[in-house]
Amino acid sequence: MKLHYKPGACSMASHIILNELGVSFDLDKTDTDGRTTEAGDDFRKISPNGYVPALITDNGDIITENPAVLQYLADLSPEAGLAPANGTLERTRLQEALNFVSSELHKSFSPFFSGVEMDDAAREKAVAGIGRRAAHIESILADGRSFLLGETFSVADAYAFVVLNWAGFISVSLDAHPKTQAYVARIAARPASIKAMIAEGLMEQAA
Structure with a gap:
């Protein structure tokens, strides 16, 4: 491959x-x-x-x-075990998570990578958009689970980690979302x- x-x-x-x-x-x-x-x-x-x-x-x-x-x-x-079996509700939950990361979380970072310089108002709006999506991740993790689908690392976690990790490169703080910060650190520490x-x-x- x-x-x-x-x-x-x-x-x-x-x-x-x-x-x-x-x-x-x-x-x-x-x-x-x-x-x-x-x-x-x-x-x-x-x-x-x-x-x-x-x-x-x-x-x-x-x-x-x-x-x-x-x-x-x-x-x-x-x-x-990186994805639940096809045809199960758990696989649907994986697809739900992947689609959220792709269409919502990923997209919220787009203004920072568009090549167009943002003024203060535009940056504030973009940061708020990231914050809303990060808050959704925080709510998923609120029950104490380690990963998006529970205690098992999945492909959705790899994708979410990469996107959330961009926050550090564009100086956007995730301090308001401590569980999400810990989640990013947890995946960053994986050997892979x-x-x-x-x-x-x-x-x-x-x-």
């Missing part, structure tokens, strides 16, 4: 899950602005939408969109997350 990724982008969720699975895969860093891959390919021929992740399977099929890629990876090794962050240049390998 090959994962087309951009350092620190939402594609890191798939990178984390590939590490969790312990499968063999290649990474191809992609310039989504220039539409070129590190290997020199035209990324538009791989993913017409122009953004990551794009996963090329061992059969040569191309899968895009995080919820689809993540579920595909989880289903490769059901015994890893550390390995992905080192590989993508987001942190240095410990001496």
Whole structure:
């Protein structure tokens, strides 16, 4: 398999899950602005939408969109427990969580990555939008659970972690959501997350 990724982008969720699975895969860093891959390919021929992740399977099929890629990876090794079985209510809850992260939480960070400078009012509005979505995560965690679906780490947690982790890079505080802060720290400490962050240049390998 090959994962087309951009350092620190939402594609890191798939990178984390590939590490969790312990499968063999290649990474191809992609310039989504220039539409070129590190290997020199035209990324538009791989993913017409122009953004990551794009996963090329061992059969040569191309899968895009995080919820689809993540579920595909989880289903490769059901015994890893990264997604509930298809056809169950629990799987529906996973899809519910993935869709929230994709359509609500992820989107709330978009103003900070649009390339357009925000004035104070626009930034305040964008920060408030992130806060509302973080509050939803906080409410899910309010019953003491460790992860979004309970006590089992899932692909939805990898995605939520990557997006929530952006808050630190744009100087947006999550102090009002202590359970969410602890949740981010908990996933950041997983070996698969550390390995992905080192590989993508987001942190240095410990001496």
